[in-house]
Amino acid sequence: MTTSVNGAEGNALDLVLPDRVHRDVYTDPTVFEMEMENIFMHTWVYVGHESEIARPGDYKTTEVGNKPVILSRDRDGAIHVLMNRCRHRGATVCQWPTGNATSFRCRFHGWTYDQAGRLTGVAYQEGYSGLDKSALSLESAPLVESYRGLVFASFDRDVPTLREHLGPALEFLDRFIDHIPGHGLRAAPQAQRLRYPANWKIQMENSLDGYHANFTHASFFSIMQARTAQPAQYVSAKRTSDSVALGNGHAMLDQRVAAGPALRRRLDTLPGAPAPGTDLDALFGVPDGEQLYAATPGPGFNLAIFPNLALVGIHLREIHPVSVDRTDVVLRPMLADGGPDPINRLRLRYHELFYGPSGFGQPDDLEMFDRIKEGNSAGTDPWIRLDRGLDREVTEADGSQRGDITDETPQRGQYRQWRALMAKQW
Ligand code: FES
Ligand SMILES: [Fe+2]
Known part of the structure; x- marks a missing residue:
């Protein structure tokens, strides 16, 4: 398929509708080349x-x-x-x-x-x-x-200021940057770089997919249930967490209320975690040891900055499109700058638990990315549905859309920005 923004053969903008995207957005090399120019050369x-x-x-x-x-x-x-x-x-x-x-x-x-x-x-x-x-x-x-x-x-001078671009996400960017009491962030010296054989937008969508976790990561939750002797699920039928399309393509999953105690229980089972009753102030050599320890799993929300950054757990996730069906992802854990070594070691152990090369979570997602690619090569229905929760999402006074955490509200927001940038004539 030949595609151009306004060409006779096909219009790339027809591939993205408010409630669905055409599978060619994952596979058409012309769409990919347009994205590299219209999106990556013309935004922050x-x-x-x-x-x-x-x-x-x-x-x-x-x-x-x-x-x-x-x-x-x-x-x-x-x-x-x-x-x-x-x-x-x-x-x-x-x-x-x-x-x-x-x-x-x-x-x-x-x-x-x-x-x-x-x-x-x-x-x-x-x-x-x-x-x-x-x-x-x-x-x-x-x-x-x-x-x-x-x-x-x-690479384009004629773009909104960085503050304007980040604007709708600034509150949560600040919360991530400030989530360790008394410490700023510094990048761990090493990061994981992984490559998967599918389109970059699959990772973009997945960083804010609250629908998949109980299924894709079922083995993780059953192991956590066994380890912590407590029910472990990402979400339940009760609405306790939100997904939000913030604006400018940025979006978030806010699981702070529901996930807080579960994250703490997971933390307590890590190798090197303090035994119950340990004096955390003394262990970490700070006056607020409990707060420092509680912040170890990160701020409790996933935030994605369009087009290529997600802040998940304690890591910054960079998405690097390589070709239409090849993507590199860098996961860089962020440590407490000047923080006690035991805390930073625990942050790394916590990160590895789900995202490490032999962690319980990231490999599951990569397997799903393969299956998306394989499955989408078949069938006569070319559409990827992104309509979950469309009728129940609420538009807030600031223009953001808020849905249930399992809704596809974030993905719809991401594709609105995709469409806005792809539609522009540069
Ligand atoms: S010196 Fe760089 S290409 Fe020749
Ligand atoms: Fe996942």
Whole structure:
């Protein structure tokens, strides 16, 4: 199928309706290329946490959409997002995932760039006449901005400010950033990077899917039930938690009320968890040990920032589209900056319980992503239903939509933003 926004062969916008999406949004390479341009090159995209590049010269390689970039801190402390593409013949200039460097040297013919992307060295330069190095910097995102440590970039200057873009999600972003009493967040030195053979939007949707947990993750809940000797379910028929489409494609699952005690019981069963009756102030060497311990599972909600970031449990989840049917996901646990080691170790153990490579949860989701791809290759009905809870969701005074936690309210909000960006002529 050939698709274009306004082309004769098919209209990409017809693939996304208010209550359903066509399965081609997962499989059409033309739609994917349009997304990489219309969405990822024309809105704020999350690129990393400041603590990942804390010192001058620190860098990490990552992607904006499927384009390789370098997130770099120069010697003056300014942060840059540089296209990882040499201005000579286009090779990437940095291969390492992270590091500290005074320059990036292209291995092909040796052109060298500083941490701000300026071309500083050309091998055997006498072979060129009148080469203007100042015009051959690495291309860079014109807009790079942090919101309380979270770094976003836009390759389009003509976008709303970062604060306007994040606006509807700021309250919960702040709650996540502030969820550890007395401590800010710092990125764990290592992150998990996993790849699955299906479209990036499946992970985008799944980060806020409150309908699947009791089924996809049934084994997790039965094990937790056995470990804690308490009933363990994600949600029950009683409405105790909400899903919210916040606006601008951002959305959340708010399970703070229902999940709080269950998260605590899980925490208590971890290796290294304090025995009942332990003096937590003394154990952690702080005056508020109980509060610090209670915050270990995270703030109790899932928040997704369109298009490529989710804040889940204690981790920041980056979605990296590779191709129409291939996606990388980075799960980066966030630790208590300057916090006691026992707390940070427990945070990692808690994260691993569900999301680790041998955890009980993430592998279940990846299996479902495979099944979505396999199943959608069959049948005559091309539609993916996203209408659950449509008639019971409530539009709040601030314009957000609120539904039951099992409703597809978040996904409808995500696709509204998808449609708005895909419809624009840039
Ligand atoms: S491609 Fe980089 S120096 Fe030639
Ligand atoms: Fe899941």
